[in-house]
Amino acid sequence: MRTLRAAxxxxxxxxxxxxxSNIAGCLERMDTRxxxxxxxxxxxxxxxxxxxxxxxxxxxxxxxxxxxxxxxSGHGMTLGHFPDxxxxxxxxxxxxxxxxxxxxxxxxxxxxxxxxxxMVTPExxxxxxxxxxxxxxIDVNHLxxxxxxxxxxxxxxxxxxxxxxxxxxxxxxxxxxxxxxLEAMRECVRRECTPSxxxxxxxxxxxxxxxxxxxxxxxxxxVNEIFKxxxxxxxxxxxRACLMLTAFEGRKEDVSSRLRQVSAIYxxxxxxxxxxxxxxxxxxxxxxxxxxxxxxxxxxxxxxVSETSTVWSNILPLYRATMRAMRAAVAESGVPPWSGxxxxxxxxxxxxxxxxxxxxxxxxxEMEQYLAVKRAAQQSFIDHGATLSHHHAVGTEHLxxxxxxISPLGVRAVAAIKQGLDSGNIMNPGRLCxxxxxxxxxxxxxxxxxxxxxxxxxxFR
Amino acid sequence: MRTLRAAxxxxxxxxxxxxxSNIAGCLERMDTRxxxxxxxxxxxxxxxxxxxxxxxxxxxxxxxxxxxxxxxSGHGMTLGHFPDxxxxxxxxxxxxxxxxxxxxxxxxxxxxxxxxxxMVTPExxxxxxxxxxxxxxIDVNHLxxxxxxxxxxxxxxxxxxxxxxxxxxxxxxxxxxxxxxLEAMRECVRRECTPSxxxxxxxxxxxxxxxxxxxxxxxxxxVNEIFKxxxxxxxxxxxRACLMLTAFEGRKEDVSSRLRQVSAIYxxxxxxxxxxxxxxxxxxxxxxxxxxxxxxxxxxxxxxVSETSTVWSNILPLYRATMRAMRAAVAESGVPPWSGxxxxxxxxxxxxxxxxxxxxxxxxxEMEQYLAVKRAAQQSFIDHGATLSHHHAVGTEHLxxxxxxISPLGVRAVAAIKQGLDSGNIMNPGRLCxxxxxxxxxxxxxxxxxxxxxxxxxxFR
Numbered sequence: 001m002r003t004l005r006a007a008x009x010x011x012x013x014x015x016x017x018x019x020x021s022n023i024a025g026c027l028e029r030m031d032t033r034x035x036x037x038x039x040x041x042x043x044x045x046x047x048x049x050x051x052x053x054x055x056x057x058x059x060x061x062x063x064x065x066x067x068x069x070x071x072x073s074g075h076g077m078t079l080g081h082f083p084d085x086x087x088x089x090x091x092x093x094x095x096x097x098x099x100x101x102x103x104x105x106x107x108x109x110x111x112x113x114x115x116x117x118x119m120v121t122p123e124x125x126x127x128x129x130x131x132x133x134x135x136x137x138i139d140v141n142h143l144x145x146x147x148x149x150x151x152x153x154x155x156x157x158x159x160x161x162x163x164x165x166x167x168x169x170x171x172x173x174x175x176x177x178x179x180x181x182l183e184a185m186r187e188c189v190r191r192e193c194t195p196s197x198x199x200x201x202x203x204x205x206x207x208x209x210x211x212x213x214x215x216x217x218x219x220x221x222x223v224n225e226i227f228k229x230x231x232x233x234x235x236x237x238x239x240r241a242c243l244m245l246t247a248f249e250g251r252k253e254d255v256s257s258r259l260r261q262v263s264a265i266y267x268x269x270x271x272x273x274x275x276x277x278x279x280x281x282x283x284x285x286x287x288x289x290x291x292x293x294x295x296x297x298x299x300x301x302x303x304x305v306s307e308t309s310t311v312w313s314n315i316l317p318l319y320r321a322t323m324r325a326m327r328a329a330v331a332e333s334g335v336p337p338w339s340g341x342x343x344x345x346x347x348x349x350x351x352x353x354x355x356x357x358x359x360x361x362x363x364x365x366e367m368e369q370y371l372a373v374k375r376a377a378q379q380s381f382i383d384h385g386a387t388l389s390h391h392h393a394v395g396t397e398h399l400x401x402x403x404x405x406i407s408p409l410g411v412r413a414v415a416a417i418k419q420g421l422d423s424g425n426i427m428n429p430g431r432l433c434x435x436x437x438x439x440x441x442x443x444x445x446x447x448x449x450x451x452x453x454x455x456x457x458x459x460f461r
Numbered sequence: 462m463r464t465l466r467a468a469x470x471x472x473x474x475x476x477x478x479x480x481x482s483n484i485a486g487c488l489e490r491m492d493t494r495x496x497x498x499x500x501x502x503x504x505x506x507x508x509x510x511x512x513x514x515x516x517x518x519x520x521x522x523x524x525x526x527x528x529x530x531x532x533x534s535g536h537g538m539t540l541g542h543f544p545d546x547x548x549x550x551x552x553x554x555x556x557x558x559x560x561x562x563x564x565x566x567x568x569x570x571x572x573x574x575x576x577x578x579x580m581v582t583p584e585x586x587x588x589x590x591x592x593x594x595x596x597x598x599i600d601v602n603h604l605x606x607x608x609x610x611x612x613x614x615x616x617x618x619x620x621x622x623x624x625x626x627x628x629x630x631x632x633x634x635x636x637x638x639x640x641x642x643l644e645a646m647r648e649c650v651r652r653e654c655t656p657s658x659x660x661x662x663x664x665x666x667x668x669x670x671x672x673x674x675x676x677x678x679x680x681x682x683x684v685n686e687i688f689k690x691x692x693x694x695x696x697x698x699x700x701r702a703c704l705m706l707t708a709f710e711g712r713k714e715d716v717s718s719r720l721r722q723v724s725a726i727y728x729x730x731x732x733x734x735x736x737x738x739x740x741x742x743x744x745x746x747x748x749x750x751x752x753x754x755x756x757x758x759x760x761x762x763x764x765x766v767s768e769t770s771t772v773w774s775n776i777l778p779l780y781r782a783t784m785r786a787m788r789a790a791v792a793e794s795g796v797p798p799w800s801g802x803x804x805x806x807x808x809x810x811x812x813x814x815x816x817x818x819x820x821x822x823x824x825x826x827e828m829e830q831y832l833a834v835k836r837a838a839q840q841s842f843i844d845h846g847a848t849l850s851h852h853h854a855v856g857t858e859h860l861x862x863x864x865x866x867i868s869p870l871g872v873r874a875v876a877a878i879k880q881g882l883d884s885g886n887i888m889n890p891g892r893l894c895x896x897x898x899x900x901x902x903x904x905x906x907x908x909x910x911x912x913x914x915x916x917x918x919x920x921f922r
């Protein structure tokens with residue numbers, strides 16, 4: 001707090017920094033007139049207390065994913081939060097951005113895991129109590145969660161944790177088409193037997209995933225050929241087929257009984273088991289995908305993602321409209337578009353859609369191309385009733401759509417909290433409070449060479 | 462909105478009013494210098510849209526529990542929210558107070574059910590989108606949930622709903638003591654097989670519950686005697702025994718498989734099945750308890766409740782300390798104390814404790830007696846790491862403990878939102894923002910004859 005007070009006295013802006021893996025632009029300096037300090041949180045990395053009876057852990061916010069899991073495993077526990085950025089991101093960052101891990105279907109999103117937290121602001125400390133649920137007015141935990149560094153520094157949190165799972169299996173299935181895979185996912189939710197992770201690739205992403213398979217022997221290629229013939233006999237039209245990856249973890253008996261239930265549902269909707277190899281390949285590469293972008297960027301191919309969530313009845317309309325909009329935006333620049341999508345993170349009322357796009361760069365127009373397709377995706381989300389992001393935060397990338405998402409008065413409410421807790425506006429200034437000119441600003445920041453460099457330099461973007 | 466604007470123009474305070482059943486004092490006028498209007502919401506009672514595929518329903522906020530369930534049942538759906546006040550309370554009131562229904566173990570607390578909402582403030586409308594989860598900065602739904610009418614009027618909400626259950630059973634069990642019943646509850650949570658409702662009475666409340674049984678025939682009395690002998694043989698010390706009521710609902714096969722799992726756990730912790738009659742008696746009287754208070758008040762007996770939540774490891778220490786504190790506070794006034802407690806609303810990390818107390822009034826000192834025991838309970842919650850209320854809201858009754866619960870800076874954050882959305886302070890003024898003098902104020906309001914009259918007149922208090 002002394003640091004923040006000093007910063008306030010000298011009008012220095014502070015941006016709390018964990019792993020620096022955020023890809024929505026939460027961490028770059030926006031206010032260039034003032035001195036800005038990135039406050040490195042990584043030395044606050046300790047698990048302070050574990051209550052095995054209540055399954056809670058009090059943890060400092062600067063801890064990285066692997067370090068946290070290692071410390072918790074000493075108590076036989078896991079947090080169960082495994083975002084794509086797991087290796088490079090911190091607890092504080094997850095909370096400040098409303099992150100989701102791959103297994104949120106079982107463990108919840110990060111906001112579901114927070115029992116209590118401590119946030120240091122320039123003037124005082126906000127601290128809540130370790131209680132499972134309360135009716136103490138407006139839930140102030142939720143003022144800190146998702147605040148993206150704009151109110152203060154989240155220094156520690158008490159999280160719900162779980163006994164480490166005895167068993168884990170990752171079966172893969174192929175569905176005859178996207179629609180039947182989606183129906184199967186929804187049926188698992190209705191029957192209250194969701195896996196801990198479920199991820200349905202659309203046909204384009206299925207083709208991409210299968211292309212990432214490790215090189216295979218001649219025998220396994222022969223087996224593959226036989227399997228493909230079997231699928232055709234079963235009525236599969238292979239270019240329309242969709243890969244479904246599912247994970248189950250927990251006690252051995254619970255895993256096997258749930259696996260049985262889910263497999264029966266999958267069969268009912270035409271799903272065919274692919275055996276263990278696709279799941280194994282996913283397990284060994286699951287944290288690699290973000291690095292592929294950087295690899296491709298250096299080879300004149302831009303790839304990036306936009307993701308959202310919506311209710312079940314809106315998933316297919318939103319999917320189709322967004323794919324159309326993204327492809328049209330790329331095609332306009334004269335290069336062939338590629339895009340794909342997976343559905344994951346299921347909830348009672350809906351799920352998340354995660355779009356990936358890619359195109360060959362046209363020299364000198366790289367950012368224009370990028371901004372056109374990113375804009376098309378985000379605008380499609382908003383036009384079709386979805387949200388600006390399911391788990392990547394607002395940052396600078398999504399700021400122009402914030403008022404459309406949470407209504408102008410929602411933005412004013414957020415600004416009011418900011419004004420109340422950080423009247424000097426030193427905490428991550430410029431974020432969560434879009435100016436009326438937000439969209440022009442977005443184009444300007446996106447168009448700067450700095451932003452382009454940043455895109456290439458960061459471990460993730 | 463026109464109403465609120467007119468009110469703001471004429472400096473008239475507005476208190477949104479649904480069923481008037483709140484027992485924490487959320488609805489009485491606190492600012493006596495200004496004209497105050499209770500805004501009756503009860504004509505906004507329609508289910509506007511049901512999406513059966515996504516299991517969502519958009520509903521006007523003024524609808525009463527039974528009316529809502531009847532409209533939803535036309536679509537084959539239920540909200541699954543059944544608080545004690547179900548017959549006399551509204552959706553808007555549930556959301557504004559962070560209410561919990563009896564079956565929150567299955568369906569969640571009200572804040573878990575809200576997908577989107579609409580709140581009209583004196584200046585504009587805050588509206589959020591119907592999405593299952595988001596990462597769009599600070600979650601503005603959570604600014605409205607629990608706002609107790611201080612920011613605006615919640616006019617509608619989109620809620621997650623569920624197919625109506627095919628089957629429902631309410632078994633009752635007797636445990637040899639409180640501790641083993643508690644262990645059994647926690648084990649169900651750990652095994653991820655919680656019932657839709659679970660309620661463990663302590664020995665004092667068990668005795669009270671059994672006294673409420675309907676009059677029995679001579680034969681059933683004989684059977685009872687035999688059963689008591691059986692319990693003694695099984696090692697039960699009857700005055701220490703605890704009643705556990707459990708409910709399961711859902712698909713027939715799911716209900717029976719879960720019932721099997723839970724019964725096995727109960728047996729492991731010494732639970733003995735009591736057959737269907739105790740559950741039947743609970744089902745037929747579950748909404749009656751609040752009326753008993755009014756009945757007793759008119760007969761010179763004060764009874765009331767205080768409830769909270771805490772983590773599993775703290776339940777017994779908190780239980781013992783609070784019982785001691787409440788009994789000492791009553792005993793000080795020279796009459797014999799009665800108090801009891803039940804544990805319900807289980808979560809991964811803890812549960813709710815619901816204390817009931819009663820005493821014979823000493824003429825002229827009724828409110829003093831009441832305030833002493835209420836204060837003892839609330840202070841014990843705060844001293845022992847719990848929260849001021851699990852589902853009854855802050856109101857006036859719990860206001861002096863708000864800063865201790867959410868920290869002084871938490872209170873300032875709430876005040877900042879209020880300042881931002883209701884700068885004229887016309888929405889339910891005086892609530893959620895305790896003055897430094899909050900406790901003296903509490904004693905003053907509590908001591909006024911008005912408050913005493915109110916206690917006797919309201920259908921619930």
